[in-house]
Amino acid sequence: MGAVIAAVRQQSGRPAITYRQAGDRYVLAEYGDAELDLRLNFFAVGVLTGLAEDPPPGFVEAAPGLRSILVRFDPAVANRDAVVEHLQAVHDRQPEVSALTLPGRRVELPIAFDDSATRQAVHRYATTIRADAPYTEGGSNIAYVVEQNGLAGAEELYAAILGTEWWAAFTGFAPGLPFLFPLSGSTLNVPKYNPTRAWTPEGAVGIGGPCVAVYPVDSPGSYQLFGRTLPIYDLLGRNRAFRDDPFLIRAGDRVRFTRVDEDDLLRARRRVLDDSYSYHVEDAPFAVADYVAWR
Amino acid sequence: MTLEILDPGVCTTVQDHPGRVGLQAKGIFPSGPADDLAFRLANVLVGNAPGLAALEIPAGRFSARAHFHGLVALCGADGCGPAVNDVPVPLWESVEVRPGDVLTCTAAKGPGFRLYLAVSGGIGVPDVLGSRALHTAGALGGLDGRALIRGDLLSVGDAAPGTRLRVPQALRPAYHRHWELEVLRGPHADPDFLTAEDWRDLVTLTWRVNLNSDRLAVLLNPHRFRWARPDGGVAGDHPSNVLDGSYPVGGVIVNGDVPTILGPDGATSGGFTVVATIVQAALWKVGQLRPGQDTVRFREVGLDQARSLAAHVEFPLDPRHLETL
Numbered sequence: 001m002g003a004v005i006a007a008v009r010q011q012s013g014r015p016a017i018t019y020r021q022a023g024d025r026y027v028l029a030e031y032g033d034a035e036l037d038l039r040l041n042f043f044a045v046g047v048l049t050g051l052a053e054d055p056p057p058g059f060v061e062a063a064p065g066l067r068s069i070l071v072r073f074d075p076a077v078a079n080r081d082a083v084v085e086h087l088q089a090v091h092d093r094q095p096e097v098s099a100l101t102l103p104g105r106r107v108e109l110p111i112a113f114d115d116s117a118t119r120q121a122v123h124r125y126a127t128t129i130r131a132d133a134p135y136t137e138g139g140s141n142i143a144y145v146v147e148q149n150g151l152a153g154a155e156e157l158y159a160a161i162l163g164t165e166w167w168a169a170f171t172g173f174a175p176g177l178p179f180l181f182p183l184s185g186s187t188l189n190v191p192k193y194n195p196t197r198a199w200t201p202e203g204a205v206g207i208g209g210p211c212v213a214v215y216p217v218d219s220p221g222s223y224q225l226f227g228r229t230l231p232i233y234d235l236l237g238r239n240r241a242f243r244d245d246p247f248l249i250r251a252g253d254r255v256r257f258t259r260v261d262e263d264d265l266l267r268a269r270r271r272v273l274d275d276s277y278s279y280h281v282e283d284a285p286f287a288v289a290d291y292v293a294w295r
Numbered sequence: 296m297t298l299e300i301l302d303p304g305v306c307t308t309v310q311d312h313p314g315r316v317g318l319q320a321k322g323i324f325p326s327g328p329a330d331d332l333a334f335r336l337a338n339v340l341v342g343n344a345p346g347l348a349a350l351e352i353p354a355g356r357f358s359a360r361a362h363f364h365g366l367v368a369l370c371g372a373d374g375c376g377p378a379v380n381d382v383p384v385p386l387w388e389s390v391e392v393r394p395g396d397v398l399t400c401t402a403a404k405g406p407g408f409r410l411y412l413a414v415s416g417g418i419g420v421p422d423v424l425g426s427r428a429l430h431t432a433g434a435l436g437g438l439d440g441r442a443l444i445r446g447d448l449l450s451v452g453d454a455a456p457g458t459r460l461r462v463p464q465a466l467r468p469a470y471h472r473h474w475e476l477e478v479l480r481g482p483h484a485d486p487d488f489l490t491a492e493d494w495r496d497l498v499t500l501t502w503r504v505n506l507n508s509d510r511l512a513v514l515l516n517p518h519r520f521r522w523a524r525p526d527g528g529v530a531g532d533h534p535s536n537v538l539d540g541s542y543p544v545g546g547v548i549v550n551g552d553v554p555t556i557l558g559p560d561g562a563t564s565g566g567f568t569v570v571a572t573i574v575q576a577a578l579w580k581v582g583q584l585r586p587g588q589d590t591v592r593f594r595e596v597g598l599d600q601a602r603s604l605a606a607h608v609e610f611p612l613d614p615r616h617l618e619t620l
Contacts, residue, residue, distance in 0.1 A: 003481020020482035022543040023572030024601035028482045034538055036529050048320070063319035065540030065564055072319070072543075075575070075602060171322045172541060172564025175433040179539065209531075211539075216322075217433065235423065235435060246424070247321050 013096025030068040040067035041169045056086035064170040100288040104252040108280035109229045111257040112265035117201040118225040141224035168253040176216035176233035178249040192222040241279040296363035296451040303443040304356040308429040311348040315426035326428035330582030333370040337413035340368035340389040342457035347417030348427040352410040355403025361392040365415035374404030388461035406470035407583040416452025459620040466611035477577040477596045483568035493520045506587030510560040517552040539566045545573035576604035
């Protein structure tokens, strides 16, 4: 009883698809080879839109990964073969990856680098979890990220973060946590914490491997922290940005960071709560052809 | 009409079934009862509609005072000495309570770990993103996004006490110290991730349930798998690493050397291989594993078998199959 249900070869600008069983209520569709190629994620995000328009029988929900989607169905309503057959029909209707235009948005977030809240998280980690970790030297993770990437100093790191447009590939791990990958610019890469950090402040921004994450709530974490931004999640909808959806960033959005000092950030964070701050979000469909042209 | 919490126990939470389904793409697992079977049976016993909220009481210790007239039912872990006004009452059947009555249970000796308390009319807490269930890691839902504390007053729905019911012994879920969990192979198993021997190890060895298990995850003892590949390629140095993907509820991930069963409040995605997935019919058992004490074995089943098991589990949930008292 193998785990692979079906495998469909790559064809005309679309990646190969491997359908894997994930228990009796899920099918995992994986795209292409195990490579960090964002075009596979663009395809996944495109398929999600296709599934929303034409859900398979017994469809419950679908969630993306970097190069896959996990589809949950109700086996009391539909059998798995029918679900896979329908998924394949949706895949067949997808345009070639290079011809995709995805309905994303541009989100601009202020960031304060090396701020006191993330330094506090590093300090707590060094005093209560691991004292001799190479990534806590100097009371922050920044020296480590700089060294691991052969940069001249912190300013070069900040320039790399600020000069990059970040692609929200998927939300996962914890409620509302977006995983951001560089569309252009950053070639940063850094090992994660080992062991995991028990506390990360809400709004902290960190990097693990090539991927940047913004922490939506105080939580454990393992990414190397380099700064803090605004809240990206608010169940109570205290700012109008969260009235319709408590999650600011969605898969398919593009994020840019702009530099502010910590006082300005803290002021903006307070203004978010009394709804006098306007988040910078604009609709901006994403044409994969443009991305391919930059590369 | 309220339920007053006198002793909240270890981490008692408000839950509903099937929880907050449909938000995995937002990073939220469904929450809901870790053992949905005992939870749903308790709701049926007090005459509640399936979606109503009830309490999940891990480890058993708990005490509350009723400020209502209605039915209550306790289902789940054995050996927790349930009593109303110090008079012992049975598990698996509804009991009438009147205002001022005090319901108590002591630390559960087992087998089984979690206890469910349903009250007729259900527990009233606000609906958050489509459910009343507490997501412990995300601090959302339940009462104010947290576990219960002493002095909490939980609102109880208005419902005239109906017929008392009892789950016949033959229909009660069987609890053990050594459990067998039915799984489907994969999504990341042999031959591409594990070796055939690794898979055989997974489904023949006895796995100990780690003390640090909770609603997020049940950790098992470390094991050196051989792995079918030297490393995770671009995803990482360890062969258990894969590029991040969404996880199924009940997925058995291998994090380095540690097999881990994902629970209802667990991480929705991550970069570890999911070597097997607990079938729907066996998920309830994961909620009854005693941390630091019980052991599990995995038994591979096929899709058809998984579906017949699921139908079997549903049988006692039909009130017509229960005894009227």
